[in-house]
Amino acid sequence: MRHISLWFALLLAGCGTLPQPFYGNPGPAAARLALPPAPVLMVPTPATTLLNDAAARTFASDLAAELADYDVPSVAGSIQKNNWHLQITANHDGNNVMPRYDVIGPNGRSYGKLIGHPVPAAEWAKGSPTILAKAATADAPALSKLMTSINARVQQSNPQSLENRPPRIFIGTMTGAPGDGDTTLPMDLAHVLAGPNLKLVSSKQSADFTVTGKVKAPPAKDGQMLVELDWLVRDQNNRVIGQVTQIHMLRQNDIEPYWGDVAAAAAKEAAGGIRQVVQNAILKKANPPAVKPK
Template identity: 40%
Template sequence: MSLRARITLAGMLALSACGTLPHPFEGHPGAAGRRLAVPPPARLAVPTPTAALLGPPGAALLAHDLSAALLAQEVPAMAVPAKRGDWQLRIATERSRGMVTPRYSVLSPSGEIRGTVEGLPLSAAAWQAGDAATLDRAANDAGPKLASLLTGIEAAQMQSDPHSLMNRPAKIYFSGVSGAPGDGNISLARQMAVSLPDGGDVIQNTRHGADFTLHGKVTLTHLDRRTDHVEIVWTVDRASGAEAGKVAQLNDIPAHTLDTYWGDVAIVVAHEAAGGIRQVITNNSGRANKPPATPVSVTATPRIARKTR
């Protein structure tokens, strides 16, 4: 009997496993994939550069291209002048032997440079002419580098904050399971409460003070008189109510197998899903991120509200 399990973070990451009754959901959740960069600022302003060896049209185009490349990396950047409280991207260049090398620095709201990345060397003639393809190439090269830098800056901030999830267990409110036939709601909830804690994060009985909320939803569909399709979706929400991620388990099983008692099936389902849920929480806690190799000073700043699934 085949099983397809998937973990959803910023997108659907397909996984697969196999098993036979009475363990139709047995398998391994696998790696959930890298966590997308979460920058510390509420907005990253990309002002039109004035020291980048570009005329006004080319400078404006570069700022626009950079903001688009950063948005593609899930970084909320805007090609606008920096306002009070904004983080910003400063662009400078170095010319040598007919080539231009752009350098991109991330500045805190106080104007402190928190990190710099070097771009791809490009033809000085094409750069200074404001060639659209050249500027687009520079922006697409810089986007992933800057996203990685911003992730490191956030990691440094979290590492220095004793109250951040990098330095303490996450508190999880588990609201239970719904939709399961038979004793599934009770059995799955009981086994998840046993499987999820791993000596680190903790489950609590109230929403108050919780960092994440977990809920399980079971949908059983009778495909025909011999086959049922079961889908179990575990949804993890942040304290803000925004979705942090999902772990979904799907399987076709003999009809009416789970009408009454789930038994060992609940144990295997919870054990498998718990690994994926822990990965969602880890990915949304910043624990997988590393500060940049060069130490940076830390300034308290608001976290960004991101569309991470």
């Protein structure tokens, strides 16, 4: 899993009524972004590769493992509904065997084809694990690039893709806040987060991303408490893709019984980090990383 750290250094507000403790205090965690999961590519045991059944299963397993190393979520196994799969065939070409690959979508359509590297026919016929592993290693980089290209085409042609509409955000619960913070903080976040490039929705099921929060506020000492706010951003698979953390020393009467201006300041500061997490998630999905060297 890859992570990108984003640091938000915003200026303290020069004017206004106090307290405004969270302005300029996004915290060290800022917004950590992980690559969202992609659909699984099934690699079934091929039937027409000039290999016996055992060798064909080995080749499918080798190829799935190699593709996974190139950030293509791949599993050796039978074709499954709603998943993509890789159809593998092979044919003779003189003294060589040419593996051929066809990427099949959940709708049964072919989305891209590739001819693999030639393998000496005599070696291929033996079906040795070494030869099959070398063939999988040789063809995985080009297959990974093909999958990236297919993903980009599919996303651009889908009107419901995040490339073609504003992301939908659901603001979930806040927990652990003293006073009225569990109610006030998400309500203030809703006021400042919505905009022309981001749409708030009323249900988690219809959202692309969900934001929830946790507050850590240990008992006050001498009227002061170190308060930590963690805003978590999750994707549709409930996977945490980013976190915005805010830390500040507060007086107990700043947030008990009412958060007031403190909640407004915290929400405004957090909104910038949350927007950045969402934007980077969209960009990451639209522009997958280049094929990494092994």
